[in-house]
Amino acid sequence: MNIRLAKFKELTPSTLPFVEGKLEGHKERKNYSILGPGVAEDTNQSIKISERHGFNLGAVSAKPFNGSGLHSHLTAEVFIIYSGKWRFYWGSKGGDETILNAGDIISMPTNMFRAFENVGDEEGFIFVVLGGDDPGIVTWIPEVLKKAKQTGMALLDDNSLIDLNSQEIPNGRKLLKPISKDEIIKFDNYKLEQLQKNICETSKRLKHEINIGDNVKISHILGNKFQNKSITPIIKQDTGFSLSTLKSTIGKVENLKFDKPTIFFSQKGKWNIQTDNSSFELDYKDTFSVPVGSNISIQIDEKNESLLNCVSKI
DSSP states (O other): GGGEOOOOOOOBBBSSOOOTTSTTTSSSSSEEEEEEEEEOOOOOOOOEEEESEEEEEEEEEEOTTOOOSEEEEEOOOOEEEEESSEEEETTTOOOEEEEEEETTTEOOSSOOEEEEEEOOOOEEEEEEESSSSSSSOOOOOOOOOHHHHHHHEBBBSSSSEETTTTTOOOOTOOOOOOHHHHTTTTTTOOOOOHHHHEEEHHHHHHHHHEEEEBTOOOOOOOESSTEEEEOOOOOOOOOSEEEEEEEEEEEEEEEOOSSSOOOEEEEEEEEEOOOSEEEEOOOOOOOOOOOTTTTTTEEEEEEEEEEEEEEEEE
């Protein structure tokens, strides 16, 4: 069962996960690959749970005014804010933005440049769910690659990361060429009012809660199912996975069963998880990969409101 459990305190982050990792505004950041490889360009990134689930789970911590440069993904990317105040901005010039806080969720469309920055006073933390077993490569705006090269960091034509200060370009490889202006205009742009439907702020989540067990409520954020039951999501976007949030102080849910790969990860509180043959505690930021077809019971006993996220392959 330990191979299915990712205790956050045991995770090894990458401090140079991407090509812009030495730049001001990006270097005070840590990247965690919890489930699957994610999109980190650091080939030495530690991966805790390698079994394929049809999606990836990662996390990012960043100090104030640090985050990611403008980039795009081929697959879905959903941000769940655990702590801090974050500015998400998008478009090839980063001209549109929104500020989100702890408890908020944003699902970014594919084929769109996006970036994020911690604009709070303290280190912030977010979880990130990426679609697919192989979520693909990151596409950067040319300015990011240009500035990164000035620090010695570059990408090879196979998208592997190289530090030109200490490494030579391998035989048979070349530096990756930045995308052209003609390629940039093929990417989508959204105004905030268009992207608003992909944002689930805490207030919206609370309005869509339903009872699921003994003093446990659930908000269904993404996907049209929870277990095998149809349910209308708050964000109507095809990401390839579902996302729900369970909330309680003292309560329990029994006899849950999932026929698709599923994970739980704690956002607040210590949750007791029981499977067919084991029982353990899921603490803040811990992740558990549910055995497909197992009977699962969840129990919580806390003074304060606790949250547990659930992601399943569709």
